[in-house]
Amino acid sequence: MTTSTTPTLTDRYIEATLRRVPSRQRPDIERELRTSIADAVDDRLEAGVTPAEAEAAVLTDLGDPARLAAGYADRPLHLIGPAFYLEYTKLLRVLLVTVVPAVAAGVGLVRVLLERDASTVVGDAVGAGFTAALHVVFWTTVLFAIVERVPSPKLPTRRWTPDALPEPVGRRTRYAELIAETVAMVVFTSFILISPVLRFQTDADGDAIGLLDPWLWDSGLIYAFLGLLVVSLGLSFAKYYVSPSIPLAIGRAAVELATGLTLIWLAVNDRILNPAFVEAAGWSAGASRWTNGIIVVICIGSLVSAVVNGLRDYRRR
Amino acid sequence: MLDDELLSTHLQELRRGTVVLACLLILRKPNYGYALLDLLERSGFAVDANTLYPLLRRLEKQGLLTSDWNTDESRPRKFYRTSDLGEELAHTLSRDWDELHAAFRTLKGEP
Numbered sequence: 001m002t003t004s005t006t007p008t009l010t011d012r013y014i015e016a017t018l019r020r021v022p023s024r025q026r027p028d029i030e031r032e033l034r035t036s037i038a039d040a041v042d043d044r045l046e047a048g049v050t051p052a053e054a055e056a057a058v059l060t061d062l063g064d065p066a067r068l069a070a071g072y073a074d075r076p077l078h079l080i081g082p083a084f085y086l087e088y089t090k091l092l093r094v095l096l097v098t099v100v101p102a103v104a105a106g107v108g109l110v111r112v113l114l115e116r117d118a119s120t121v122v123g124d125a126v127g128a129g130f131t132a133a134l135h136v137v138f139w140t141t142v143l144f145a146i147v148e149r150v151p152s153p154k155l156p157t158r159r160w161t162p163d164a165l166p167e168p169v170g171r172r173t174r175y176a177e178l179i180a181e182t183v184a185m186v187v188f189t190s191f192i193l194i195s196p197v198l199r200f201q202t203d204a205d206g207d208a209i210g211l212l213d214p215w216l217w218d219s220g221l222i223y224a225f226l227g228l229l230v231v232s233l234g235l236s237f238a239k240y241y242v243s244p245s246i247p248l249a250i251g252r253a254a255v256e257l258a259t260g261l262t263l264i265w266l267a268v269n270d271r272i273l274n275p276a277f278v279e280a281a282g283w284s285a286g287a288s289r290w291t292n293g294i295i296v297v298i299c300i301g302s303l304v305s306a307v308v309n310g311l312r313d314y315r316r317r
Numbered sequence: 318m319l320d321d322e323l324l325s326t327h328l329q330e331l332r333r334g335t336v337v338l339a340c341l342l343i344l345r346k347p348n349y350g351y352a353l354l355d356l357l358e359r360s361g362f363a364v365d366a367n368t369l370y371p372l373l374r375r376l377e378k379q380g381l382l383t384s385d386w387n388t389d390e391s392r393p394r395k396f397y398r399t400s401d402l403g404e405e406l407a408h409t410l411s412r413d414w415d416e417l418h419a420a421f422r423t424l425k426g427e428p
Contacts, residue, residue, distance in 0.1 A: 028395075029374075032350060035392045036370065039351040063367045071371030 010037050013059050020069030029072055037062070080144045088144045094237070095136045098179050102186035104129035110190055113198055163243075178240050185233050189226055201280040209277045216271065221262075228259045253310055260303040267292035267299070336364050336372065338414065341407035344382060347398040373397055381406055 007015070014033055018026045037058055044054035062068060070077050080088050108125035116124075196210035196217065203209055216222040232255045238248055266272050272295065273288045339362040343353065350370055357364055364372075376382045381403035387394045399407065 031386075031393050032395045033370070035349070035394055036351045036366070038392060040366070061366060063365070068367045068371070071367060072374060074371075074375065 009055050009059055010034070010041075013037070013062070013065055016065035017069045017072070020066060021072045025072065076148060078148075079141070080148055084144050084148055088140065092137065092140050094178075094241075095140060096133060098182040099136055099186075100129045100133045101179075102183045103132040105183055106186040106190040109187055110194055113191075113194070174240060178236055181233060181236055185229055189229065192222065192226065201277055203276070203280070209280050210274050211277050213271050213274050216266075221266075221271075225259070225262055228255060228262065231255050232259060249310065253306065256306045257303065260299045260306075264296050264299045267295040332362075336362055336369070337376065338407060338410045340369075340372070340376065341381065341399050341403045341410070344397050344399045345404070347385070347396040349387075349394040349396050353397070376403070 014030055014037075017033065018030055021029060037055075040058040040061070041051070041054045044057055045051060049057070067077065069075075104125040107128035108121050111121040111124050192212065195212050196214070197208050198211070199208045200211065201209040212222075216225075232252070235248065235252045235255060239252065242248065270288060270292060273291055275288070278285075278287055336357070339357055339360065340353070343356055343360070348356065350373060351366075353373075354364070354366055354369055357369070373382065377384055377397065381400060382397045383400045384395050384397050387396050
């Protein structure tokens with residue numbers, strides 16, 4: 001149905017509609033739509049209007065081609081529909097109240113450690129918080145808009161039950177814990193990552209001596225360790241948001257165990273403090289041994305408490 | 318006095334879905350899009366063309382309508398017809414409509 005003459009309004013309308021529907025539907029929709037428009041135009045002509053008026057009136061009735069095409073393609077005319085809206089706002093809220101303050105605090109701390117003046121510290125912290133908020137909102141929205149448009153593989157949507165009602169105090173407390181954990185995690189991670197360049201002690205050339213053993217970076221173990229922390233934070237979020245399940249409990253236990261054992265192994269092998277730093281700081285030879293001992297004790301304590309908590313949760317089910 | 322916008326919102330809510338049943342009933346006799354639009358309007362089921370055309374395809378995709386191209390006339394026309402499945406749905410929906418009608422009568426205290 002291509003014509004060599006200038007395209008009519010109808011041609012342009014059909015073209016605009018077809019552009020927005022899947023290509024395999026196009027020929028069929030075009031044929032049908034063209035006939036429908038021609039029929040409608042004929043009807044109007046019989047009423048005694050000019051062809052141009054009739055065509056314009058029919059297309060006006062059909063309305064925006066984008067809307068018509070969305071109907072053909074069965075595409076939603078909203079970004080995030082009622083099916084996902086609640087989950088969307090919930091996740092957005094949590095991410096905003098945890099990630100944004102944590103990033104701002106982390107950046108602020110780094111600037112303090114780098115001994116910048118107060119206005120830089122505040123400015124950078126606010127700026128970083130703002131950027132983090134933009135990213136959180138943008139990516140969460142993109143994620144949900146995609147989920148809305150991808151034909152769902154019949155995800156077993158969680159049915160709401162009264163069990164999901166908020167617990168007046170307990171849940172809020174856990175929420176506060178979650179926020180505290182996130183903030184602590186970001187601050188701790190930032191501190192570890194920037195520790196090699198912090199100028200607490202400098203060598204003869206004036207370069208910074210890292211507090212932590214450089215071997216951790218050389219072996220890449222530090223990244224594995226931080227990875228474990230990130231996973232464990234993710235599991236804390238999961239524990240807060242999804243109903244308790246055995247795989248989740250096992251996952252949490254495994255990550256806690258791995259983190260604790262890694263730390264103990266590092267302490268036993270004296271791979272935590274940088275010997276050069278200890279020397280430069282003029283600490284006694286026992287400082288490393290004491291630090292390692294304290295870390296081992298803390299780790300064993302937290303492992304025991306994890307096991308006890310796990311057993312208690314298990315018995316409650 | 319009822320506000321026009323309020324009225325049209327509630328009417329739209331109430332009528333949503335009735336067009337499907339009307340189509341399934343009318344299309345027991347095969348027909349094509351534009352003629353159906355006219356027929357629906359004259360039967361008291363006013364519907365916009367840009368709602369009806371995609372709806373017909375959706376019903377076809379769901380197996381409630383079948384279609385055939387008729388190219389005997391000057392313009393090729395896609396004729397839709399209610400399938401067995403569509404007939405079944407029409408039957409169920411009609412019964413539901415009757416039950417609703419009876420329920421409303423009871424509510425209004427009519428015999």
